[in-house]
């Protein structure tokens with residue numbers, strides 16, 4: 619990966635970060651984005667940075683052991699990203715947000731921890747699939763990384779209880795689209811609570827998974 623490709627990815631992180639921020643999917647300095655580089659390292663958004671105003675050149679560049687090579691210090695949630703990448707060699711990017719509707723679902727007492735949101739739409743099944751809940755941990759608790767690692771092999775997206783989603787994709791665009799699909803489906807799920815909505819049947823879900831396999 620040459621320097622201009624790395625710069626293109628820096629610009630893409632800043633553009634998509636601003637897009638997420640401008641649409642209210644992330645607030646303040648919460649949320650973080652990472653992209654895997656082909657030298658085994660990563661670009662990662664810096665600690666205390668607002669995704670709406672990222673300076674592409676200050677985005678952290680890490681080597682394959684997670685050491686900072688360029689830019690500002692990376693997000694304190696770096697370990698969430700690393701845990702997910704370790705189990706998902708096919709994933710090229712990760713988005714973690716504290717997006718309101720997804721966080722709301724993560725606080726509900728009666729959701730299925732193996733599958734937090736029912737398969738309400740085909741695009742949710744195609745982009746997110748079955749979403750497990752990771753039990754609550756204090757921010758920065760290394761056991762949270764272990765809990766994510768335990769689920770990431772089977773799932774491209776996990777929902778951290780009382781915290782927010784962590785979503786992987788084959789590239790940054792795919793990870794952002796999946797995060798948006800999850801947030802919109804969380805909104806639908808909350809709108810429909812108490813309505814006994816008709817979700818897709820297990821047969822319909824199986825047919826989608828066969829036709830549109832996720833990474």
Ligand SMILES: [Zn+2]
Pocket residue numbers: 649695714715716781782
């Ligand atoms: Zn977080």
